[in-house]
Amino acid sequence: MLGYGVVMSGRTPAAAAGSATTTTTGSPARPSARGRIDKREAILATAFVVFAREGYAQATLDAIAAEARVAKHTIYNHFGDKQTLLRAAIAAEADRAMAKNLAAVDRLRDHDGDLRATLEDVGSQLVACYCDERGWALRRLLYAEISQFPDLLDIITGRASDPVTEALADRLARLALAGHLRAGDPAAAAEQLAALLTGSLEARCRYGTRVISAAEQHAVARAAVDTFLHAFGTAPGPAGTPAAGEGDPAARC
Amino acid sequence: MLGYGVVMSGRTPAAAAGSATTTTTGSPARPSARGRIDKREAILATAFVVFAREGYAQATLDAIAAEARVAKHTIYNHFGDKQTLLRAAIAAEADRAMAKNLAAVDRLRDHDGDLRATLEDVGSQLVACYCDERGWALRRLLYAEISQFPDLLDIITGRASDPVTEALADRLARLALAGHLRAGDPAAAAEQLAALLTGSLEARCRYGTRVISAAEQHAVARAAVDTFLHAFGTAPGPAGTPAAGEGDPAARC
DNA sequence: CTAAATCTGCACTGGTCGGTGCACTGTAAC
DNA sequence: GTTACAGTGCACCGACCAGTGCAGATTTAG
Known part of the structure; x- marks a missing residue:
């Protein structure tokens, strides 16, 4: 009684594998963590912050992408559209x-x-x-x-x-x-x-x-x-x- | 200790005069009340409803104008811009x-x-x-x-x-x-x-x-x-x- | 090495919306 | 009458933005 299953819905297999290996969000000080696939976590965290700060309508995917140090396309690869991203975050x-x-x-x-x-x-x-x-x-x-x-x-x-x-x-x-x-x-x-x-x-x-x-x-x-x-x-x-x-x-x- | 003064800020003289004569919002059943100047009240009430329903960013002035049975220009005449309208509402x-x-x-x-x-x-x-x-x-x-x-x-x-x-x-x-x-x-x-x-x-x-x-x-x-x-x-x-x-x-x- | 998958940067489209300009109507005051 | 003013309808501009397409870079698996 903690995961609720809901959160896991819609994850990409690759993303699931990624978070299964390293994760714990606050990853070691290695900057930018190139190539690794904790992108998803970063996107979720950043999206929540930006949505909370600007509101859903005002928040732009460009801003979220920039703040998460990620290409806008990557967000679409993971979540499909803005609404799904909001729900996941x-x-x-x-x-x-x-x-x-x-x-x-x-x-x-x-x-x-x-x-x-x-x-x-x-x-x-x-x-x-x-x-x-x-x-x-x-x-x-x-x-x-x-x-x-x-x-x-x-x-x-x-x-x-x-x-x-x-x-x-x-x-x-x-x-x-x-x-x-x-x-x-x-x-x-x-x-x-x-x-x-x-x-x-x-x-x-x-x-x-x-x-x-x-x-x-x-x-x-x-x-x-x-x-x-x-x-x-x-x-x-x-x-x-x-x-x-x-x-x-x-x-x- | 009721008016707070804040609400009254920015009213157009004509609008003030208008609400001083008739008003009480739920005016008699006379439909559309042509020519009269309780427009301002109608705009405020409608704006609040629409803002609450859609959120500030999503709410469009066109929608508010349509729902208040008023020209978009009238809103701008009274309140200047969207933010002021929100505050007043x-x-x-x-x-x-x-x-x-x-x-x-x-x-x-x-x-x-x-x-x-x-x-x-x-x-x-x-x-x-x-x-x-x-x-x-x-x-x-x-x-x-x-x-x-x-x-x-x-x-x-x-x-x-x-x-x-x-x-x-x-x-x-x-x-x-x-x-x-x-x-x-x-x-x-x-x-x-x-x-x-x-x-x-x-x-x-x-x-x-x-x-x-x-x-x-x-x-x-x-x-x-x-x-x-x-x-x-x-x-x-x-x-x-x-x-x-x-x-x-x-x-x- | 190759192949598959993911990520990136950029340019582009289509749609929406705040705000403005203009010509016009109706009403009230003088 | 006419002057003044609030309101109307419409068209328009400029900005912003979700979402897409593409070409190339990078990583992981085998």
């Missing part, structure tokens, strides 16, 4: 982002003692994903082009509607079963936690134009977790969360 | 949305008895604003073009960074002072409530492609208010909120 980036998000949520698996600390840790990582420059670029691109390319929705998510929140719900369910959270609908709890994290950021980031410092990111995560635990924690009860002495909600930066 | 729509949001928040002013019910009412209205088709169009357009036109940020908000959340904070402060909410940073409380509302919707709306039924909207508002009151309500205390018998959080639709 978005799919690749979405997979990257999704994997990062799921990895963060997965840290809830090895929860030892302090639930609040663990949640804040995971929250901080999710916040970091959200504030990531590339994350913003992806979101902007989706908002921009979703009405032109409705199928992008299916490309970025697997069959699930929102794999990250679902994974979060899974983890919260286990925590509730272990008595660390109030019993109830784990999906609802996950939704509220995710909303607290991303909702605050959406307001603060001003459509991605404002950069959020690490300290501010952490404060947002703390405030979100604080509110969340008030609503879903085992009150002043037995579990690892002794009401936490009113940790001042959201120390603004 | 967005400014007009943003003002509309902002006014609607502020009106919703303002209903917290005449709070009589049941705080939970009042909050759910306001929450529902804010949710409705967010789910509004035009609201989504505006947000999509902003996400899409903010990197090309960073000044759109200043156009849509007054001097305040987020007038709606600030107004909400004002109202929450009064409620806290009256003992209906826990004392603390009202700005933080407002941020969390707004995050719970919009964050949940952001996830559910799938970039604006999915329509949210009225029932689902109400459920989202209820869940948000429930979580919010757990965190910021005067616990099982004296005020009008007697713990509310565990109103099952988020009855999914």
